Amino acid sequence: MNVISAVKAYVVKMTSESEPGMKILLMDKETTSVISMVYGQSEIQQKEVYLLERIDSANFPNSTGLRYLKCLVFVRPTQQNVTALCNELRNPKYGAYYIYFSNIIAKADIKILAEHDEHEVVKEVQEFYMDYLAVNPHLFSLGISSCLSSLSWNPPALQRTVQGLVSVLLSLKKCPVIRYQANSSVCKDLGTRIEEIISKESSLFAFSQTNNCLLLILDRRDDPITPLLNQWTYQAMVHELLTINNNRVSLSDINGIPKELSEVVLSVEQDAFYAKNIFMNYGEIGTNIKELMDHFQAKAKSHQKIESIADMKNFVESYPQFKKLSGNVTKHVTVVGELSAMVNKFDLLDVSEVEQEISSQNNDHHGHLQGVKKLINSERTRDSDVAKLVMLYALRYQNYNNNDLIGLVELIKRRSVPGRFLKNIVNIIEYAGSHARQSDLFNAENAVKITKRFIKGLSGVDNVYTQHKPLLNETLEDLVKGRLKEQLYPYLGNRGSGRQQDVVVFIVGGATYEESLTVHSINRNNPNFNVLLGGTTIHNSTSFLQEVDQATRNVPRKYTRYIRNIQFD
Structure with missing residues (x-):
């Protein structure tokens, strides 16, 4: 399962199926991004594409008398695009139109296009399932910067996510068995909608049993740690x-x-x-x-x-x-x-060391607290890093009786940090505190896990800046070993037959490049498994905190009422 190869194959097909000759490629904002992720402009031009145009541009159409050109149309099947195409077909600028929609198009919309094709210039209408951004071969994004409102689905984001995931499955020719995170209503909602589409469009998903896969839907709220950390691999x-x-x-x-x-x-x-x-x-x-x-x-x-x-x-x-x-x-x-x-x-090595200790080491409340205080008092530490350190501390020690979160908040207020950073601390607990997580994120470890960590530390393979492993790593290892608990990740509808070794993992609320590395490692170490990772977006810490802010707006403070006297900008 390689999403870059899937998209490139569609582009090759799209540019070669029409008659030979110079072509124009007409796209919208989203499909322009889809193409640019896998092809440079010069590479597209080598496929006899003379010009790239945007159907949603205020300047379109900006050319006349180009009847000798063929127009390849690659757009999302939105009402806006259908209307724009109807207007174009009333007075066509080009000699022939080959229309490719990036997802399933309603039969009623095809009929409307046919009615407007009075000059009979439309030679072809097809669905080419490229309704997502292929980032790495095993990583895709839907480019949705914020998907939740009041900790529930934002309806347009849910619709777009369903469309994007359906497109991924169809482009890979996979009919999935669906599992979802049990404590997450947004995961269940998404899975249910996808199951409905598969049932409604059963002919499109009529692949052989060998084309089955597992779609595992996870919630970002179960692991708020990974997007908050500084990173040390290139991408x-x-x-x-x-x-x-x-x-x-x-x-x-x-x-x-x-x-x-x-x-x-x-x-x-x-x-x-x-x-x-x-x-x-x-x-x-x-x-x-x-x-x-x-x-x-x-x-x-x-x-x-x-x-x-x-x-x-x-x-x-x-x-x-x-x-x-x-x-x-x-x-x-x-x-x-x-x-x-x-x-x-910005002394990011020092910052990262404390981040890693809080997120990965055994409970050492005093050491972690002193490490955070030391960096708060350093002028070289950025306000954003100070705030993230306090967030990590808050997430780890939220239920620790002697935690000093209020003291840390008072300490960073003395630095005169912007109010949005104080607001982030409150938001992250409301968004993904212990009440919201189904997994034991900080591993109240059993003896076996502690022994493994001790032996690993002795062998010298641990890097102080890369100790942290995303929760996804443990989830996928359990899946590979056949130990993923059904009560935590139940099936939705058809359970399929046998074990699915092709796995599409989708994270509602966004994936990260650290999790992409995890998937890369799982694939490399388990050649019989092929895992593909996707998310509503690909987060860094800045975009993640913006997502958290959007998701928790109008949510009453239930778990942070004890943090008083915080003034927000």
């Missing part, structure tokens, strides 16, 4: 410190950045170095960047002597690769340089 670290938005990273706020590097593309499909290093840790990245630079310098030196026509010819033939390599070197040196500067400026 996750870039997202946490610089933010990745549809494979793009803005560097425009960095002093001295040249214009051509104000925004860089980090794509596993278009950047071999990035693809190779997304799961490498901070130290390894620096070593690999040095090797990339050495390779570039060696290559540059080899082209300094051009003494013949043959030398020139060889240079010209290899120049595109040479130019691409030089661009990659500059890009990654710039990105890693900025990461390094932020790590040093």
Whole structure:
């Protein structure tokens, strides 16, 4: 199950099924993102696509007299897009239209399009199931920044999530057995809606038994720790410190950045170095960047002597690769340089060490409390990191009789931190405190687990900055071993036959790149299993806290009433 391959196969089919000749590709905002995640503009143009247009742009249509061009239409099956297509077909600008919807289109809408095709320019209408963002081969996102309101589904977000997940399943040709997190009504609601679609569209899901899979629906509220932590693998670290938005990273706020590097593309499909290093840790990245630079310098030196026509010819033939390599070197040196500067400026190694101790170590309340206080009193610690440390402490020691959460809140108030950070502390407990979690997130460990951790520590494989394992790791290990408890993750409807070794995990409330690393490791260590991870979005700590804020608006303070005298901005 490879979502990038699935999307690319549809794009190849879409651009090759029409008659040969120059084409225009007409998209909407969402489908433009879908395509750009897996193809660069130059790659699309190599498929005889002359021009890219947006159907939802105020400037469309901005061309006339292009009847010699064929128009490939790739849009979501929304009412707005159907209306725009009807208007276009009344007065067609192009000679032929090949219409591809990214998801299931209502038969009534197809009839409306047919009625407006008075010039008979529509040659084809098909459903190509690409209604999601393919991030990594085993990771997808629906690009929904906030899905809950008052801790229940926001109705448009639920509809969009159902559509996106149905599209993923159809693109992979999978008919799922559905399991969901038992204590989560939003997981059950989503699973029920998907089951209804599968039943209604049974002909679309009429795959063979070998195409069965497990769809496991989880709730972000069960693991609020993972999105709060600083990260130390390349992809996750870039997202946490610089933010990745549809494979793009803005560097425009960095002093001295040249214009051509104000925004860089980090794509596993278009950047071999990035693809190779997304799961490498901070130290390894620096070593690999040095090797990339050495390779570039060696290559540059080899082209300094051009003494013949043959030398020139060889240079010209290899120049595109040479130019691409030089661009990659500059890009990654710039990105890693900025990461390094932020790590040093804000003492992120010290911050991360305390984060990891709180989230991963055995109960050491006094040590954890002193570690948080020390960083609160440091001028180099960012307000955001101070607030996240207090959130981690609050989540871990919420039910500890002698916790000093009120004292920590008073301490950070003396720093004059913005009110939104104090509000975050309250929100995170209301959103994902112990009352909301079904799992024992901090492992009130049994003797076997404690022994395993002790032995692991002695062997020296633990890295102080990467001790934490997402809750998803334990869930997937239980699943692989056939130990995932049915009372905690019940089935919805058909249980299927046998064991499903293809697994689609979907997290309501957003996944993270640390969890993507977990899935990568599970797949590598269990070759008989193929796990795919998706989420309503891909979070860093900033976007996660924004999601928490949206989800808890208008929710009365039930579990944090004891934290008084907090003034919010």
